[in-house]
Amino acid sequence: MGERRYRVAIVGGAGMWGKHYLKAAADHDMVDPILVDSSPRREEFAGNLGVTEIYEGLDDLLAKDTPDVVCNVLPVGIAHELVVRCAEAGVRVISCEKPIAVELSTADYMVETCRQHGAAFGCATAHWEVPFLRETAAWIADGNIGEVTSVAIPGGLPVEVSGAGCVQLTQMRGVTGCEVEWVEGGTLPPLSGYRAPEADDLTMDCPAYGRLGLTNGIVCEVLEPRSERRVSCRVSVTGTKGKVFMQSQGNVYIVGTGAGATPVWPDFVQGERRRSMASRLQCLLEAVDSGATEVPCSGHDYRQALEIAIAIKLSAAAGNQRVTLPLADRSHRILPHPYRRLGGDVAGYESIGYDGPPKAEGHS
Ligand SMILES: NC(=O)c1ccc[n+]([C@@H]2O[C@H](COP(=O)([O-])OP(=O)(O)OC[C@H]3O[C@@H](n4cnc5c(N)ncnc54)[C@H](O)[C@@H]3O)[C@@H](O)[C@H]2O)c1
Known part of the structure; x- marks a missing residue:
């Protein structure tokens, strides 16, 4: 054969x-x-x-x-x-x-x-934008940091709650294995050039923060982004016996509490990182x-991320009121930066900070 x-x-x-x-x-x-x-x-x-x-x-x-x-x-x-x-x-x-x-x-x-x-x-x-996401999820589920007590997105969603934020929201769901049941959200003004011309305050993509109630009863804190401090950690998970910071440069795994807390290297981090x-x-x-x-x-994962992003915007518009998921009204939308919606050939590659169109590359 x-x-x-x-x-x-x-x-x-x-x-x-x-x-x-x-x-x-x-x-x-x-x-x-x-x-x-x-x-x-x-x-x-x-x-x-x-x-x-x-x-x-x-x-x-x-x-x-x-x-x-x-x-x-x-x-x-x-x-x-x-x-x-x-x-x-x-x-x-x-x-x-x-x-x-x-x-x-x-x-x-x-x-x-x-x-x-x-x-x-x-x-x-x-x-794959943070290393070993699925291995880390299994390691946490095996009890290596004890019982999970809190989850955080410590740098918030600093650019776009949907356009870029969907990645962190998907990572958070992936590492916890939880769905989001409710959302209390806040937003910041859009970054310069990021507001789609046709968007109103509710439908524009913008930086965001808030609290996400997970199905295991834990709250994921999404901190308010601070322009003077870009945070490399995408998601952190804290347990009764340790903590994990997930970041593209390499995750940090800490086991133990107080003076006994120490970084550890689970076996799977010896393996090749998959890009x-x-x-x-x-x-x-x-x-x-x-x-x-x-x-x-999956597509389901990113549909959930879009729904969370929309719920954050709805909550922010209602003065941080709690919004429960799933949303009954499926007609809500978040209009991304024109580059994301239309592509570089229509919106212009320079519109999002590139020097020009992509250049062809050969084999490695
Ligand atoms: N650029 C990045 O760094 C980046 C990172 C992560 C995700 N993304 C996502 O990837 C997607 C594409 O982004 P991009 O930056 O590559 O945009 P892009 O505009 O550079 O690429 C889109 C490509 O699709 C082609 N195209 C458009 N309509 C087509 C059609 N009907 N049939 C066939 N080809 C068609 C265009 O000619 C262009 O080459 C977006 O969803 C974006 O959010 C981009």
Whole structure:
């Protein structure tokens, strides 16, 4: 029998973030990569990585073939349409980027359509942007820091409650294994240039903080962001016998209390740290093999993150009043920065601080 090969399409693979997905696919020994991108950059991006199958639009590809995996690395305003089209075409494993959608009902529709069609649906890379998230969750669940007593996002959500905040909210849910039952939120004025022109005070994306009531009865404190102090720790978990700080530079694990508290290195941190793109791709390939109906770091996870972000905004607008989840009204929305909604080719790459369009890269 020949070696198993996977056909993986990267839609938006000539974009700023999609180029990393394209490279991970092109670098993988068992993947036949396909580039789908509407920009004229696609020929050069594909050529540099030896990718030979190239399409301008997803429909051109789906008319010919159903790949094993489709990664939609697209502006948020259009990603949902392509996710749904993949599910309807019978693609087994589908991913998109973050935030999952503008409107909560759209996120619901994406998750439900994938489920109905038996597609495993993943979203973005939060689980790999801090090291060993799942191993750390299991280590905490094994009682290594005793009983969990508090959880925090110590730097708050300093830029966008949805656009970037969805990553920390997903990490917090991932490491605790808890859902959020209620929210008490506050917001700060939007950062310069981040307010979508069409957004009102309720729908604009902005920095945020608050308290999140988790299903295990614990409260996650999301501290008020302070501009003079960027905090590297994304999420911390405190127990009766220790504490964990999760951060991209390397997690800190402390066991013991008072004068006996000391840093420790759980066995799994000796292993190789898995970086976001290759790990995300591997996780999607494993879902093809296992027939899983959901992939870790899922569309469901990011739908929950959007719902929490919206609840924070609703609570802030109501004077920090407690808002319970799930939200009954699914028409609420958070309008992201125009770059996130429309993409660099429409909103301008400079609009979010890049020097210009992405540049093609070769193999490592
Ligand atoms: N840039 C980052 O650092 C970063 C980090 C994390 C997540 N993300 C997320 O990744 C997604 C994409 O962001 P980006 O920065 O790569 O944007 P981008 O505008 O650079 O990339 C989007 C790409 O999609 C292509 N495209 C647009 N419409 C298309 C269509 N209908 N069919 C095929 N191709 C199409 C564009 O030509 C472009 O190459 C967003 O959800 C964003 O929030 C970006």
